[in-house]
Amino acid sequence: MLTLDPRESVRLRRFWRHHFEECSRLSQAYEAACNAFIESGGATRNPRPPAYPPFPNKLRGLPCGTRNRQGEPCKRTDLMLNGRCKFHGGMSTGPRSAAGQSRALANLAKRWAPDRHEAWDERRP
Numbered sequence: 036m037l038t039l040d041p042r043e044s045v046r047l048r049r050f051w052r053h054h055f056e057e058c059s060r061l062s063q064a065y066e067a068a069c070n071a072f073i074e075s076g077g078a079t080r081n082p083r084p085p086a087y088p089p090f091p092n093k094l095r096g097l098p099c100g101t102r103n104r105q106g107e108p109c110k111r112t113d114l115m116l117n118g119r120c121k122f123h124g125g126m127s128t129g130p131r132s133a134a135g136q137s138r139a140l141a142n143l144a145k146r147w148a149p150d151r152h153e154a155w156d157e158r159r160p
């Protein structure tokens with residue numbers, strides 16, 4: 036499994052993402068149904084947990100496969116949702132939703148607030 040054809044690797048990783056997107060979609064629909072049930076105060080039927088698709092056998096043991104600094108493909112099989120390991124998944128792209136971006140900006144303003152620095156300067160010997 037470690038020597039994968041690059042095209043096959045791309046295809047499997049796409050399939051990996053597709054599988055987890057499908058699971059995530061089911062999970063979100065279930066969560067929405069649960070919230071509707073809670074808001075209705077028990078008037079509607081209690082939602083049943085979704086039947087998640089089984090993990091595909093051809094994805095078992097799929098290695099990360101990124102070329103590491105030794106020039107060999109990464110052998111880790113504990114992959115994240117993007118089909119790569121924790122070392123090769125890439126950096127965070129930051130908050131995506133408008134709410135998340137405004138939260139990040141608020142934290143930035145808090146971090147660089149002038150009075151915060153004045154307090155720090157007073158403490159400095």
Ligand SMILES: [Zn+2]
Binds near residue numbers: 111
């Ligand atoms: Zn890796």
